[in-house]
Amino acid sequence: MKIKEVSEKYSIPADTLRYWERVGAIPRVNRDEAGYRDYDKESLDWIEFAQCMRHAGVSVEYLVEYLQLFKQGDKTLQARKDLLDEQLETIYKKKIEIDRTYTIIKDKVQHYEQYFENNSKK
Template identity: 35%
Template sequence: MPYTPREAVEKTGFSLDTLRYYERIGLLDSVERNAGGQRVFTDDDLNWLAILRCLRDTGMPIARMLRYAELARGGDATFAARAELLEEHDREIEIKIAALRDEQVRIREKIRWYRVAPVLDLERAPATSVGVHD
């Protein structure tokens, strides 16, 4: 099924400028055009864009995305290299998730402190200053 650029934008979440950029740098190739010169996206294009969205959203640099695209264009002979590239990216994601979990612990400790601190202040505060807290 063919999709207009607007439909491709709606379905992928990418902006039209991003789609043009991806096409210009070679991440998105062979996008068909209609008789009027307008891009026409296929289901295959949208599936490829979904993969690119995943890679981008998980922090893969453009240069590595380009390498992945190059490998994908190489056909079945590049399966091992693609798997290796994705495994490396997966390891990097695991490291980022672990770091975020560590930071989340700090944030949750601070939240607990903010939930307990006003109660402690009220218990210690003189009767005349109740309600005056930062």
């Protein structure tokens, strides 16, 4: 799959894909005979992982660190798990705050809906 197709499939700008590859947030992508990036299933899996993590607010630096550990093989399994545990805790705290914010805004909306309902009867 070429970069344009990947960009469209994941709604990620091609420049972002190139950047992630350049800084090491995703592994180097294979090239075809003409030198164009040719994304395979493994490349797409890394992109999905990176996109998921970025949506959760995880830094590019974290992705680089994770990939560096991954490249070192099984001897880094515990270190990778520890990094993921740390991110899971951070994301969980964000989720709690988002849930709290959602509840507050939902209550406000219901307050306005009641107000409009009560005042439309007059």
